[in-house]
Amino acid sequence: MGSIFYMERNGQKYAYESTSVRVPGRKNPKTIKTYLGRVDPETGKIIPKESRSRPKEEYAKHYGSVRFLDGIQKDMGIFEDLDEVFTTLAPNIMGAAMALAINPTSMDSIHYTVENTVIRETMKLRGTLSPSTMGTVCEDVGGMMMSMVSETEMRLENTKHRDPELTYRKLPPFVRRYLDYTVDDDGYMHIERKQNAFTFADNRAGMFVMLASSGTTFDQMMTSYDVRDWVEKAFDVYKNELEGDRNNTGNPERARGRLFIKFIALMMRIRIQNVLRDHDRDVLRTKAKKDSVNGMSVSELLLSLNTVFAIGNTGDWRLTHISKNIREIFSVFGLEQMESGQIVLG
Numbered sequence: 001m002g003s004i005f006y007m008e009r010n011g012q013k014y015a016y017e018s019t020s021v022r023v024p025g026r027k028n029p030k031t032i033k034t035y036l037g038r039v040d041p042e043t044g045k046i047i048p049k050e051s052r053s054r055p056k057e058e059y060a061k062h063y064g065s066v067r068f069l070d071g072i073q074k075d076m077g078i079f080e081d082l083d084e085v086f087t088t089l090a091p092n093i094m095g096a097a098m099a100l101a102i103n104p105t106s107m108d109s110i111h112y113t114v115e116n117t118v119i120r121e122t123m124k125l126r127g128t129l130s131p132s133t134m135g136t137v138c139e140d141v142g143g144m145m146m147s148m149v150s151e152t153e154m155r156l157e158n159t160k161h162r163d164p165e166l167t168y169r170k171l172p173p174f175v176r177r178y179l180d181y182t183v184d185d186d187g188y189m190h191i192e193r194k195q196n197a198f199t200f201a202d203n204r205a206g207m208f209v210m211l212a213s214s215g216t217t218f219d220q221m222m223t224s225y226d227v228r229d230w231v232e233k234a235f236d237v238y239k240n241e242l243e244g245d246r247n248n249t250g251n252p253e254r255a256r257g258r259l260f261i262k263f264i265a266l267m268m269r270i271r272i273q274n275v276l277r278d279h280d281r282d283v284l285r286t287k288a289k290k291d292s293v294n295g296m297s298v299s300e301l302l303l304s305l306n307t308v309f310a311i312g313n314t315g316d317w318r319l320t321h322i323s324k325n326i327r328e329i330f331s332v333f334g335l336e337q338m339e340s341g342q343i344v345l346g
Helices: 064-076 076-104 107-114 119-123 131-157 164-170 195-202 218-238 252-284 298-305 324-332
Strands: 003-009 011-021 031-038 046-048 059-062 179-183 188-193 308-312 317-318 341-343
Touching: 046 341, 059 064, 064 076, 064 119, 064 252, 064 298, 064 324, 076 107, 076 119, 076 131, 076 252, 107 119, 107 131, 131 252, 164 179, 164 188, 188 195, 252 298, 252 324, 298 324
Parallel strands: none
Antiparallel strands: 003 011, 011 031, 031 046, 059 308, 179 188, 308 317, 317 341
């Protein structure tokens, strides 16, 4: 995320946003300065710049839910902690967690939520968190987490990397029969196959018989077998989840990264749930007049917030009408109220 700074000319204060962008081949990042607008001398708020001509193409993106979740995470200090630990990965982690909090779905579908909301503009993302990007992000996050946990454990225990020989001896005998280990210069243990043992086991393996109709060729038979295998796997995906939102992955680091991002999304939703529950209790205890927030679930609240749109294009955005229900939601959570009209995204 960029930082906002101010410059004064002829007695008028102007606001700019400074964003650092890494350039391949250069040691130091490049700083991009973007003009945001002038500063109101009385309120201190930024008055967004007005474009001389409205762009031909305008976009309508969900704004209310993102603005709300951004306020929630700031109160909890989530992004501040992520930025301190994961640095450049922090915006992607926070953006993905916000997308999951708004629309709990699979990691491969997050980019749809990012495209339909102002998450990209709010978190200063360089893309829409495509499936390939999320795969890389989750893998990097999981790897960093395991490295930090391992280093912390050894520092607390005042030990070095685990004794490889002792670790190997703890493996079951039938596993040690086929696996061996090596240790690199950094003291890390690597498990390797015993090729001779695997070859011997393969030679002793049996076979299975496939019965086919008369005249069926080998290629036709194997194709039919493959199709059956695909159908069985597809059924395995869809039998429990109608949309097939599975988290299976063969990479343990990527799995840890996914769980970490989902945990952050869960933290925000639990925070919202707790505030809603306390608000309902306070109204019942004090017998105060009920408002539109009473009885709301987390999902219902976020859907209600999605009625506020940001319409426009780069550098020229405006908010739609802010209803009474939206104002009451922000009031219950102690967040700064939104105002319809021109806004600055970011």
